[in-house]
Amino acid sequence: MSLISQEEFQKIANFKGENCVSIFIPTDRAGKEVLDQKDKTYLKSSWDEVKKRLEKEGISEDKIEAIGKPIEELINDPEFWRHQSDGLAVFAAEGFFEKFTIPVNFEAYTYISKEFYVRPLAPVLKNEGRFYLLAIQQDKVDLYEATKHSIGPVYIEDLTPERLEDRVGYDYEEKHSKHKTQHNLSGQSTTHGYDAANRDEKNEILRFFRAVDKGLHEVLKDENVPLVVACQDYLFPIYKEANSYKNLYEQVIPGNPSDTNMLGLHDKALKVMEPQLEKEKRNKLATFSELPPEKTSTEIHDIIPAAFEGKIDTLFLENRAEVWGTYDEENRKVETKEEQSDDATSLMNLAAAKVVETGGSVFLIESAFMPEKASKLNAIYRYS
Template sequence: MPILTKEQFEDLAKFDNNPCISIFIPTERAGKDVLEGKGRIHLKSQWKKAAEKLKEMGLDQDKISKIGKPVEDLLADSDFWRHQSDGLALFLADGFFRKYTLPVYFEEYTYVSDHFYLKPLVPMFSGDGRFYLLALQMDRVQLYEGNRYSVGEVDVEDLTPSQLEERVGFDYEEKNLKSKTQNETTGTTVTHGYGAAERDRKNEFLRFFRAVDKGLHEVLKDEKVPLVVACQDYLFPIYQEASTYKRLFPEPVPGNPSDYENMLALHSAALEVLKPHFDKEKEEKMKQFKEMNPGRTSVMVSEIIPAIYQGKVDTLFLQNREDIWGNYNENMASVDVQDGPSSANTSLMNLAAVKVIEQGGNVYLIENEFMPDNSSKMNAVFRY
């Protein structure tokens, strides 16, 4: 499953055309809903809404059909719908089409404007946890980059040895941590003690892991996110000894990586291990909001939006499943909040979220009852 990269997100944010169509739908991985074509039904419904909006904007049917051709192709692609995750995001314009199958649930939503609507995607790049996952086996080394909603493989084939024998010079399976002999009469296996053989074996693993660590340094040297390791339990202490990465997570993903059905299952297991870390990060940001003096926080949209454009916002909390509509005049640093969406205004939540992400800040989508200050749909912590 290809990851939605921050570069792709920023390209979508910079895309400037009229009209731009953003469509979000829930999808299903398997089961009855897939057989019944629920995903197709959702997409057909949302494209119909988009087409009606385009018609209201004055586009002729030929132009609408041209923009919607990729959607019609998807609706006819049976194989595509058999390989879905939890959500599908589509971005369309004249001569432009991008689709992202992602392990995050989207409510049905369609947005037509002169820019794309990216608010449902921003937690993938802020607050909710970017990390690296190292799947470590004696005959295979794989590195993944992920967050709570997506995961993709990072090519390290030219940087790390792919198996232990490349580093230690012989097939690791020819020796065991324990010396074993078989009773020819009973067929039972007799296991002898550890001793020197075990120490030699550990040294072989250590040499291999140091070579892996050295290769990973080329990818991780400037990173400040957790690296969680999936490996057999007895190997993890040895990798800890070999690793020089300062943010190596102290708990491994249990079990051999090959025991997991696929990359999504391994990703899910990694998230379970990392959950306390990411929950703590969000809780600390919320605690900051409540404990800082009033000059370092705000719940007023008229203050927060200009502060974002000045690069002052460190953390933005947005009420989930809600929006704020209006316009922002950057020259006047003034915000005009309006009652609802119209062809003359924009989503101020989308505007704010995208800008904070571009500046390297944190954005959290929070249910109303858990907002730091739920008297407002938008809360912010300032950098200064």
């Protein structure tokens, strides 16, 4: 499931209007918060706040109603609120409305200006931390392609057997049931291992997993990204024995994959793979400190023009910080302001949008971990 494409991002980033409203809220995938409609209430209160600000600025009731109509419809759509991820981004203006449900735990934020606020989405666009996720059971096999911020199914039905019986024969289920009954009567548990009595069962599962591995080879043969497996603990050692893919991730996503949906599996995968997925960010931070001064910058008066020129490879933005001001592209002149106004916009938002547009990477960094903490923007240049 592609959560937001480069084209969608650019459409939002390039939109200009008199009253562009951006709303970000954290949301819940399931649980009591969903039943209590907490997320719906959160969006309603955010929209109420925006309406008050628009009214205070003298925007007519008709224009506010036009901007808010799709937001009100979303608030009152019960089906929408049953299928959330970690965050919701809403963009609304007269004649324009877009929403994105994304596995990013946004901090609540509202923004009104002549452009939309895309900075929180910028890290989502980078295809960092790409990996495959294999959810495997004895009666079901699913493969997903994922990044830190997206996941989607990979079609493998013609490549792998769907269930163990398809590989080892339809007498398996009868034999397995009989074998399981015998063990239950004897009081011996077979959950976490295989003794001589159930060695045949393990061998049949191994044959099945080898058939799955052979089919997956057609998808993974030219890949060099991790394959993380979701399965019950006792099955993982058998799958490791069957596996031939060189980048099998050593840590399993435990539990029965059927106990959750695709987004739930993605969430579990991110927890297991966090050290791997943060590797690119760590490498970029280390690179910043190793480069000569002419290959980096901490000056906003240099970074904004460089972003427009496509000069920036990596941009670090201090999370929860803001810099207001204006940029005269023709004269390459940056002017900072104390606060937002009709003339002063978010320069950090502007920089993020341009770096994404020109193929660079954007990372939101907590203040304590910024390479140069005295500046809210740090940049690595592609060229001096």
